[in-house]
Amino acid sequence: MKLKNVLSEKLVAIDLKGTNKEEIIQELLQILVDNGKLKDKELAFNNIMERENQMSTGIQQGVAIPHAKTKAVDNLVACIGVKKDGVDFSSLDGEPSNIFILTLSPSDHIGPHVQFLAEISRIIRTEESRTKILEATSTKQVLSVFGI
Amino acid sequence: MxxxxxxxxxxxxxxxxxxxxxxxxxxxxxxxxxxxxxxxxxxxxxxxxxxxxxxxxxGPLFPLPLNSTVPVSPALYGISTLGSIFLLFDSGLETDLPTFIKFSGKATVIGLSGVIVSFFLGAGITVLLRPEVSSLMDPSALFLGTVCTATSIGITARILGENKKIATPEGVTIMAAAVLDDVISIVLLSVVVGISSVQLEGGAIDWGMIGNVAFKAIAFWAICMVLGIILAPHFTKNMKRLGQLPLITEVAFGIALVLAGLSEMAGLAMIIGAYITGLSLSQTDVAHALSARIESVSEFFVPVFFAVMGMMVNFSALKSVLGFALIFAVIAFIGKLVGCGLPALFVGFNARGAFRIGSGMLPRGEVTLIVAGIGLASGAINHELFGVAVMTMLVASVAAPPMLVAAFKAPGSGYKKKLNLKQNENQVTIELDFPSLRTAQFICDSVMDGFVQEGFFVSTLDTSKVASYHIRKEDVIIQLDILREEEDQAKVKFFCNEEDESFVRLMMLDSVADFQEFAETISSMKDSEMMSSQLLINMFSIK
Known part of the structure; x- marks a missing residue:
């Protein structure tokens, strides 16, 4: 799975404004809309929230990976957001989340959607990578952590 | 018609x-x-x-055809050959290609030694016990020596396959040595036919022709192996775009049939072409799924192959040469056991491994009869000595399978060193406990669906002890086991490489989330008592 086929500088936001889970997800979805990657923002939001209601995607160490399969996209799309102060994402360790990786994949396609998430998760597993992302002052610096 | x-x-x-x-x-x-x-x-x-x-x-259900060494009709023989192609194609799929390549050098030593020892023991005992045969160069001695050499890879492959032993060091060594045996035997047969025709009809041995036979057989084997290894991953990668496993299986089997035909054209047995095709595909991510699909069809054809092999035993031919035939069959038995087992001891196997390899090389099959048939047709051997070949096949076919099973039943590896296979490095285990076996199975079914959605191929490994699944896509190999624990609890274990751990965890996470939603849907269903009464209300009403 090549991350650079999915991620680019325009799909990274280093200073998210949202103050709760819904606002953060809406903000990330807007990035995808602005870049012409998303056909139906409302549908995508509902699908992501359905998934979040099943089980929160706020994992540990400040990382959250909201994701869903949806008819609102034709291909696997993703974007990265950073909010240094963090927001409550109902994460497993109870800590606020500050690195968000949102992924949407078409519901009727067979494709490496979880593999993409796994690749991302593998990279940000280390403390060093997470610190680099949080301290990044440009979108370029964030992408460099992922080798892009 | x-x-x-x-x-x-x-x-x-x-x-x-x-x-x-x-x-x-x-x-x-x-x-x-x-x-x-x-x-x-x-x-x-x-x-x-x-x-x-x-x-x-x-008339008889199985009439003997006229002027044929094979005692069944060409049509039935054709279908039995198809069975052997199914069997060897599947055996190839089950073989581990890196292990096969790693052990092919050892297999060469073992196969070659097996042929040499068996040939000289067979020819020697014929000279010793048959008054009409005076020297090792006598056509009868040469043919009976050759009869001893060919191993029936089919019987061994079936037993190794049934016992899941094909991918072991001994398993691949036997398979590689048996394949090599076929190449050597065909070369040996052409030499023996050449010498015999000179002895019977005069003239000079045509070494050019013999060299040509040898070259064709060896070149075919080598070229197909190299091309197969290079092309198989590209073939499956392109075919997977079509997204249909049945289509890949059927086209792959078509290739096996083509290669089987070409193999025969090159002078080798058809099964060699089928085995090469399977072996080449064994390195791809669809190998397990292909094998599972092929097995369901091959169970109809493979028994026909073995039944036809059994049909070749002509009991009346054994009567007149019973004593010599029994001694000869035992010698042929020893020839392979010692000829293959002894060198195995010197190439890294222990006594257990050597015995397994020796036993695996014992079965004789239709090649024995074909060799003897050629000898009979050319006048090199008479009907009595043809009976000896039949006895050799009978003894080897009946005695070898139980021996091979027993050899592999003894616990422990037959290889002295520990195998360091790539997939065992950096392997991690992820364990999860479930309140019941049904819950575990239910969630795992959902996980496997998820893997399929991600483009993975899932196949069942063994359902006899634990439910075990092989999940593969290109280089990513994951094994999933569902184990029954005490008090009907269950444990799910994933085995994967360290770099795929996050993937497996996320996949499981998504499936558990799905399951929770499902459980909530169930609990929101109508009252269960109400449902039961709805279902039962009309059951006993009289119309």
Missing amino acids: SEEMMVLMLQLGFILIATKFIGYVFAKYLKQPKVLGELVAGMIIGPYLLGGLALGSF
């Missing part, structure tokens, strides 16, 4: 019924491999026993 087809259908029907029943009895009650039952079924219903008896005006 239509009558021939009618007879063929009847023959196939009886073969299937007999092999399945007798195979079942052998496996269940006599604790013997199924293949032995299938061979015995062939002997019983074949043209030399019950099948030769006339059924009123219909």
